[in-house]
Amino acid sequence: MIFRQLFDPTSSTYTYLLGDGGEAVLIDPVYEHVPRDLALVHELGLTLLATLDTHVHADHVTGAWRLRARSGSRIAVSAASGAAEADSPLQHGGRIPFGSRHLTVRATPGHTSGCLTYVLDDESMAFTGDSLLIRGCGRTDFQQGSPQQLFASVHEQILSLPGACLLYPAHDYRGITVTSVAEERRYNPRLGGDVDVGDFTGHMNNLNLPHPKLIAVAVPANLRCGKPEGDAPTDTPDWAPLTLRFSGVWEIEPMALLERLNKVQIIDVREAPEFIDRLGHLHGATLVPLSELTGRMDEFDRSQPIVAVCRSGVRSAQASVLLTKAGFTKVANLAGGMLRWKIEGYPADSDPA
Template sequence: MIFRQLFDPTSSTYTYLLGDSGEAVLIDPVYEQVPRDLALLQELGLKLVATLDTHVHADHVTGAWRLRQRSGSRIAISAASGASEADAPLKHGDRVSFGQRALNVRATPGHTSGCLSYVLDDQSMAFTGDSLLIRGCGRTDFQQGSPQQLFASVHEQILSLPGECLLYPGHDYRGITVTSVAEERRYNPRLGGDVDVGDFSGYMNNLHLPHPKQMAVAVPANLRCGKPEGDAPTDTPDWAPLTLRFSGVWEIEPMALLEQLNKVQIVDVREAPEFIDKLGHLHGAQLVPLSALTERMSEFDREQPIVAVCRSGVRSAQASVLLTKAGFSKVANLAGGMLRWKIEGYPVDSDPA
């Protein structure tokens, strides 16, 4: 069996690829990482048969719908989640097969009402989503969460597995990649040792955490299994290494842009004073404030790629949308704008163009 653990640094999400006999499944894919996942599947000679989400995520958008568009894979998620676009609404006791292997579905609600954990057929590994993290667990204060329910789920469905069973969580924020049932039984400060449901509930009810930053976008999107509202591009451009954000905007990383500077048009959509401030501007950039962009589009070459730039990447993202709607086919936004370009130490000009 082929096994790979993949990571999205923006949301600290782990995605898991399991393959056997030419078939594969992906657990908790991330929308922006779909090109990476497809490339890996191709290199390993695997056909993606299904994506499995552990729950309706609040901190990132799933890549399930986008992967189905590209590879024909089936979307599997808990029936209790109420998510639309799912091909396989899962319930406790179901099995998801790939090649000669299978994952057994265990309902583990409590973080959300629709949480699932996936246990490999020989019980050598399990994928716990946010129900059980390494020395922790997911919060229980939204999406019909319940500390009492989570305590029961973890003890009955996860910590009841053999002690040597390896546990792979949905996230880790400290760089730890794997744990085991035996470790979590003994060392998990929230759920292990002599902790009882009263201890756990008292702890969880007093966390007082802020909501995830992406929650307002991620939850509605994930209730559609990652399908964007309206039309969204899915084919990756070939003129530069780009990342498609869920908003439908293609982004280019600063290092990639540095390699492409002589091949693209740089359109800086800040105001004139910002163009020569302490952040400076990219060499060869054309200053076209966002407010004037629509009326000045005739100045751009429609055949040459355009990279839009601003201070943080917000205004230039809007510029990218406007340019795309106007028929420019090769458009990207500089990820993080001039702030990130300067932090990463790339060269700038400071004199007026």
């Protein structure tokens, strides 16, 4: 089974990708990271069957609708959440298959009325959302939250799993990535050890936390499963057919670039001797060694697309990142660099520009 844990630093949200037999599900995707997540799914050779939200989040917007629009994946979320746009309203005891594996749905309300925990078929891992965090838990003071209900949910549906079961929460604000049932039974200061429902309720009712900064935006958006109001923004640049790599770099295939050579600015970031070696260089390319790029960006038109090129695509990928950070909005890396360009038989110049 394929398992990946992804992170959104803005909201400290973990997104989880599980794959088997060429099929995948994505738990708690974040709207802004849909291109990243789809790039990973594509590179791993997977088909995204469904997105699974653990609850209606208040601190970020889900990527569920955006992923469905891009990949055809189904949206699954708790039926109790009342979220519109869902394809699969989930109930306690439901099963979500992918490949030869499946997740079992456990209702764990208390943080919100629609919280779910997803448990892998062999009970080796579970995805707890905000119901149980690492040495903590989600708040219970909005979205129909209830400390009594959360205490029962955690003890009956999560801490009842085998001690070795690994627990993966929706958030961690200290960079801790995983815990286990045994650890939380013993060390969770709110829910472990000898804590009873009276202790827990008294603690949760006196947290006096401010509401999440994005609650007014995130909750309504997540009740639409992340569907924007009005026209949805496009994700993919429209100036060329590009592929987003998991590294965050857009790439253009040699054939697509050949068809657009006279419509883009080409920056070759190799050293001067490489520019005229046996691989040659693209017609019309400007030689700007990577070490000089930062100081020479004013030479290029920010309104026109730029393609970065090097020998294999590694240095030019870094150049693409630098250009994007500097505010260039239409940037791509030549996939495979000049090596692939030559292998595919496309023309190159060998004299100095």
